[in-house]
Amino acid sequence: MPPNSERRKRGRPKKDFAADPDLAIAELAIALQAAWGISERKAIDLALALMEGSPGAPSKRPRGCKQKPGLLVGYHLPNNMSFAGRAATIRRKLKYANRTVTRALAILVTKC
Numbered sequence: 117m118p119p120n121s122e123r124r125k126r127g128r129p130k131k132d133f134a135a136d137p138d139l140a141i142a143e144l145a146i147a148l149q150a151a152w153g154i155s156e157r158k159a160i161d162l163a164l165a166l167m168e169g170s171p172g173a174p175s176k177r178p179r180g181c182k183q184k185p186g187l188l189v190g191y192h193l194p195n196n197m198s199f200a201g202r203a204a205t206i207r208r209k210l211k212y213a214n215r216t217v218t219r220a221l222a223i224l225v226t227k228c
Contacts, residue, residue, distance in 0.1 A: 133212040141167050142206050142213040147222035156210075160203045165191040168202070 133139065145163040149156060169191030177188070193202060 133209065136209060136212070138206055138209050139213055142210050143218045145206065146210070146213055146215055146218045150219040150222040151226045156207070157203070160206050161199055164193065164199060164202055164206065168193055170194075 141160075141163050144167065145156070145159040148154060148162055149159040152159075154162075172190045172192040174188040174190035191199075193199065
């Protein structure tokens with residue numbers, strides 16, 4: 117081995133999440149959670165519907181609905197992806213989002 121060569125670390129190299137397009141969805145979910153006080157799951161689902169979803173027919177009726185449920189809207193993700201699968205991916209990437217700036221902007225916008 118040459119004297120000036122540096123050994124590589126073993127294993128798969130770490131990913132750079134700075135240019136990941138899913139960070140915009142993660143930051144929107146954080147902003148929705150801070151602005152409206154909704155749960156993380158609802159915020160991620162709503163952010164996915166807003167950013168990637170296209171309106172379509174609802175897949176099921178809400179539980180506990182004895183009368184006509186009113187206006188129901190369903191969303192479809194591209195490539196027949198499921199909301200559960202995409203939400204799990206976004207949830208893993210939440211730790212790379214800039215939480216402090218996103219929360220501060222969401223709170224600032226809601227107070228105006």
